[in-house]
Amino acid sequence: MKKIILLTDFSWNADHAIEYAMQWFDSKYTQGPLDFILVHVAPGVPAIPTYPFLTSLVSTEDLLKEETEQLHAVCAHFSSKYPHFRFREMLIIGKAVDSICSMVRQEHPDLVVMGTKGFTGLTRMIMGSTTLEVLKKAHCRMLIVPSGATLDLPDKVVIGANHLTADQMHILNPVRQMVEAWNPELEVVRVITPRELDDVVDDVVVQRVEHFVNSKRLHFTTLQHVSAEDGLEEFIEAQKANLLVLIGQERGFLLNLFHHSVSKEMIIHARVPVLILHTQEWEVTGERAEHDHEAEHSVALESGSFID
Known part of the structure; x- marks a missing residue:
């Protein structure tokens, strides 16, 4: 149960x-x-x-x-x-x-x-x-x-994947359940800041996410922005997403995002669960x-x- x-x-x-x-x-x-x-x-x-x-x-x-x-x-x-x-x-x-x-x-x-x-x-x-x-x-x-x-079921979900690794697919089980229940559009986004420009997107992570989530409405996006928080906020706004999924293992990014959004009265804390x-x-x-x-x-x- x-x-x-x-x-x-x-x-x-x-x-x-x-x-x-x-x-x-x-x-x-x-x-x-x-x-x-x-x-x-x-x-x-x-x-x-x-x-x-x-x-x-x-x-x-x-x-x-x-x-x-x-x-x-x-x-x-x-x-x-x-x-x-x-x-x-x-x-x-x-x-x-x-x-x-x-x-x-x-x-x-x-x-x-x-x-x-x-x-x-x-x-x-x-x-x-x-x-x-x-x-x-x-x-x-x-x-x-x-x-x-709103009380609508999510039909556009943004997944912040800056800190997802290839051996952590089990974390995304709730996302897979969404696919089975509602089949929403999924946007997996990674925001690269200037100090991370040398980081390479792990193809193994992409392949394992595709296999695990098993959705035909799954997309991957890599953005460059001076601020990971600003980049994610702007992406959510542009995509008109109505759910954000975050991996909570990186405490700094998670808390910075919330502090950042509160201070700027941005969209996450206005309407996006x-x-x-x-x-x-x-x-x-x-x-x-x-x-x-x-x-x-x-x-x-x-x-x-x-x-x-």
Whole structure:
């Protein structure tokens, strides 16, 4: 059974991301039974710093009761809309990033789905705090869905292949599943910067991708650009792509791309979902080690599914 983590903070953006992901799985994106876990991370203390006199009126127990009820409501909504799938709930008490990373290590999910807000004004600061920190620390497949993404299935997919090697074809298994389910057009792109002009495209990689993905709508493009991030952004815009697939093993490029896009309010964070694949699943980086003692104090409360 494949396990899908659906993160929610009860916002419209979280619901939108879950709905987007459900379009994939409702269209036979993958075969076999699926286990959807709706996860909400709640702080362990009341978050009312501006009005200290109110803290005595609102207890942690009251807040958790309210958030549990909200989680029940979200689960009931999606269970009713997709009765052929199984949903269950998990309420985690702790710090968001550390709790999510700890859960990934314990649950071994096949995919984690997160929503993000648009990037204008103050919302740029909001995205950086949780999504980027999880990207830094959690090594698992992630689907990041911006608020501007449509609910259409991807029909033009760009795959950033700067760091794909010939022995890593298994990473592209989700792409092969897309081909079998929807047969989208695939654009595998490699952006060469001036300091990489001497790099040679590995023909073995090209041949193995062609064989593994097995799509007649597969194309390869090599671009020269002063910035790998700018080059990829411009290619996505020109191709009118509606999904970007990135290989997450190269932490620097991945994080630079996200920081770069946020700072320039570029298209990736406006409307294009990003699927991040990893060579090694369910791991966390060494950065997380210093926070392990905090994550250990998080508590997960799980309730049953709304459907049998």
